[in-house]
Amino acid sequence: MTVKKNLKLMEAVDNAWNNKDWDLLSSFYDENVEVYWPDRMDALRGKNEYAKAVQMFVKGFPDIHIENKPYRICFGQDDWTCTVAIMNGTNKASMMRPDGTQISPTNKTYRTYFCRMVRWDHSQIVEEWIFYDMANMMKQLGLMPQESTTMAEKPVVAT
Numbered sequence: 819m820t821v822k823k824n825l826k827l828m829e830a831v832d833n834a835w836n837n838k839d840w841d842l843l844s845s846f847y848d849e850n851v852e853v854y855w856p857d858r859m860d861a862l863r864g865k866n867e868y869a870k871a872v873q874m875f876v877k878g879f880p881d882i883h884i885e886n887k888p889y890r891i892c893f894g895q896d897d898w899t900c901t902v903a904i905m906n907g908t909n910k911a912s913m914m915r916p917d918g919t920q921i922s923p924t925n926k927t928y929r930t931y932f933c934r935m936v937r938w939d940h941s942q943i944v945e946e947w948i949f950y951d952m953a954n955m956m957k958q959l960g961l962m963p964q965e966s967t968t969m970a971e972k973p974v975v976a977t
Contacts, residue, residue: 821894824938828899831943832886838876844869848942856952857916874914878923879907884932897938905932905950909959921961928958 819827827846834843844865852861853868862868876882884903891902906929913921930951937945956962 819897819938819941821896821899823941824894824897824899824936825892825901827938827941828892828901828934828936829886829889832884832901832903836883836886840869840873843872846941846943848939848944851943851946853946853948855948856950878909878911878913880910882907890931898935899938900933900935902931902933905930924959924961926959928955930954930958 831843831846834840834846847865847868849865850863851865851868852863853871854861855871862871882905884905886901886903889901889903891900893900906927908927909924911923913923915921933949935947935949936943953962957964
């Protein structure tokens, strides 16, 4: 497959996500896909494990949307594609922390950058790396305190 075709497939993946067409979304993933999700150091292994993670995430944000028309950035090389978009959603249901404790719905909306690096093999996603600014997201949802001073405003002192 060419990079151009793989980028078209990536757009189709995000369209399936936005349309909540879980069967179509699943069809883009290899049975043995490895997905690296932001709150995990180890990969989600296999299409079924990834599907469970997606469903849990979407449960908390039923209106989740990836702004992929146009992508902020998209490019590829060989069998890899990389896209950057804006992801947004409203927290309408409980979420689970990595330690298993529940977070009550905040009914607040977030909007943050979302990046995917994907390796393709015969039109199937075999490896995916997902990145988004979780701290920014948690601040917008009211789950982390807003800092009054940014790093750039803090004085830097050499020792």
